[in-house]
Amino acid sequence: MDPRTTRTLRSAAIAFAGALLIVASPIGLARLLPPHSLPPGGFIVVVTAAAILAAIWTIYFVIKIGRRADELHRTLERDAWYWGGLGGLTLSMPLYAFIGMGGLHWIDPAIPISAGLFRAFVIGYGLPICLQGLGFGIAILWQRHKTL
């Protein structure tokens, strides 16, 4: 394995392990605290703040890895994200419809079905898709501004 690949893999491992540690540490620390020692919602705020820190940590390494990568690997990754992401999104549509309509309950009646679960599923599915679309929109506007 060439040194460039080794460095990239090392950075990716540090990024992943670090992000996991940052997100998991408040959960671990909360277990050490006496019950109800945090104000209501306090734990949610702390974990959300940890997730923001983990995202910043990950972005730092993603930029570092991206800058270090040579153009072939950047091209391959861009194509993989574009076509792989597009394929994944397309595949998710029928699954979304199936699960959203209660398909899992239909297959196995032991899986519960309720308005609350349906809402959670719709938000859980919709949030990353909407943010991905928003991210794409911002990126394409920025690219056009820079290029055209």
Place this chain on the structure above:
Amino acid sequence: MKNRLKVLRAERNWSQAELADRLDVARQSVNAIETGKYDPSLPLAFRIARLFGCPIETIFDDAP
């Protein structure tokens, strides 16, 4: 796109890894360019041309 990268490299007795180092790319990139699986960007094509001291069009040929 066809190219003469392998020939030029062989003339200088360089390994793919050596050429990759000189071009500041990964060895797999040199291999992909040599086998015609990947066409380099214009800046990289210029770097290759400068390294071998010949015009780009004598290294790369876009004729089908």
